[in-house]
Amino acid sequence: MTFDLTPDQRELQQAARKFARAELPGLARRLEREDAPVPADVLRRYGGLGFLGINLPEEYGGLGLGHLTALAVLEEFAQISVAVAFPVFEALTGPVRTIERFGSAELKAQIIPQVVRGEKIVAVAMSEPGAGTALTDLATTARADGDHFVLNGTKRWSSGAGHSDYYITYCRFDGIEGAKGIGAVVVPKDADGVGFGKREELMGFRGIPSADIVLEDVRVPKGNLIIGAGGFGKLMSAFGLERCGNATMGLGVAAAALEEALAYTQEREAFGKPIVDFQAVQLKLAEMAMKVEAARMLIWRAAAHADAQPYGLPTQYESSLAKCFSNEMVREVTSLGVQVMGGYGYSKEYAMEQRLRDGFAWGIAGGSIDVQKTNIAASLVGRRFDQRR
Structure with missing residues (x-):
């Protein structure tokens, strides 16, 4: 597989980035301050721009594109905040996918178009x-x-x-x-x-x-x-994509932390020069970048291989690898981000401390880090482990 997006995928990613960065930062800070969800009018805007139906079928109003494209778009929203990204996460990788894969034709026709238009949330x-x-x-x-x-x-x-x-x-x-x-x-x-x-x-x-x-x-x-x-196994298979969505939410948070840390360390001066000139800071930035890039590649690999799998969903092995690595990575990267920014990183006037708090949750939600590791081990040996004995 190639480790780059196609021109069409890149164009859609850039459209999401332009929209998210131009219109959502102020909203993200307000949602954080008020602990309020994305307003209905903004959700409909998401739908009108196509962001809620990227990998959902065209017959239900979606764009009918692949999971990799959807995850690339989701990351752009998550770089602003998990709150503004959450409706996109739910629509593209969350419970809507269970309806799309396993629901009746009538149930799909009833619910999915409403989600794609930004009128309803599942x-x-x-x-x-x-x-x-x-x-x-x-x-x-x-x-x-x-x-x-x-x-x-x-x-x-x-x-x-x-x-x-x-x-x-x-x-x-x-x-x-x-x-x-x-x-x-x-x-x-x-x-x-x-x-x-x-x-x-x-x-x-x-x-x-x-x-x-x-x-x-x-x-x-x-x-x-x-x-x-009797359909529990099918229900669990849908979590392959949800795990990739979970990992992408953490990736977006971490990528934004790296971006802010890079900007801050080139502007902040100590001893007469930007602090990025100090090797200790350089090492932290390099560690952050390595972890972010590695997480993105694991997520993209799982998504790119999904089409060849049953139900067109990522495998347990590849999605658990991606989720587990991203869950640990975002905690480490945001912690480093707080450290390089010092008191400013710890201040609520800046977004870094929020990223640290939001990033920690993805290793709990959707199956904990330890659960992912048991999934990985089970895939390696080819059998499930009985945790009850």
Whole structure:
């Protein structure tokens, strides 16, 4: 594979960069200050410019392009902030992809065009108070009742909870134990019986709502089924692309930290010269650049190989490598960024300290760093490890 973008991919990336850098920095600071999500009018603007449908099918209003193009665009938004990038992440690499790959034609036609236009947001409701990494322990139930499913349970750590319009809800069908009983349905925000807990206050991720979701006898039509009992493996396969999106969000944060550190160290003077002239600073900048470039190559490789894989999604091995490396990389790079900027890096007047806080979260969200390492080891030896024994 080539390690460069085609002219068409580069053109779209540059369009995203121009838009993001011209129009989003002020919004990003406001979302951070107010802990508010991207406003509806800005989301529709994203949609109107095509940024929410890059790798979604043309028949649903998308551009029908590849995952690599989508990730290149996502990075440009993430370089501004994770809050302004989050709707792009969700549309191009997140739960919408589960509907696109496994939902019925009717469900796709109902939801995907709304997402592409920036009119609706889809979130995922997976984790529970007693089921995070051990997702097969989930207790949310789905009981068939005529033409509907009736859902009961509580979801936790759902990014977008209370703000998003649809929730891909993982649940256990008909009391079947273990992974064999797990599937997913789409639950609309306004369905009777859907409630939301207190807004979480997190170290970072300001502007990305997170809260518990409480489901009490929530009735959803059977047409909202994405995958029923026995489809847990398919649901997990969709996370190959989500892992690449997660890695790209961290990459964008780290790339922006490197850019700011480069500018600062060439302007800031000490002992009569720019601090970039000191070897200790040069070494830190070089370390930052090496890590950023390596992360980008791992992500792009996973995306470029996806078309040849089942469902057109990145493999567990390559996506876990990319996510794990990026998750560790962004913590290291933003920490170095704070260090080279000194007191200014630690000040809320500058974006570096926010990048440090936002960057840390990607190694928790979407499967922790340690989970990715067990995925990598499992791929290397060709079998899953039983964590219960």
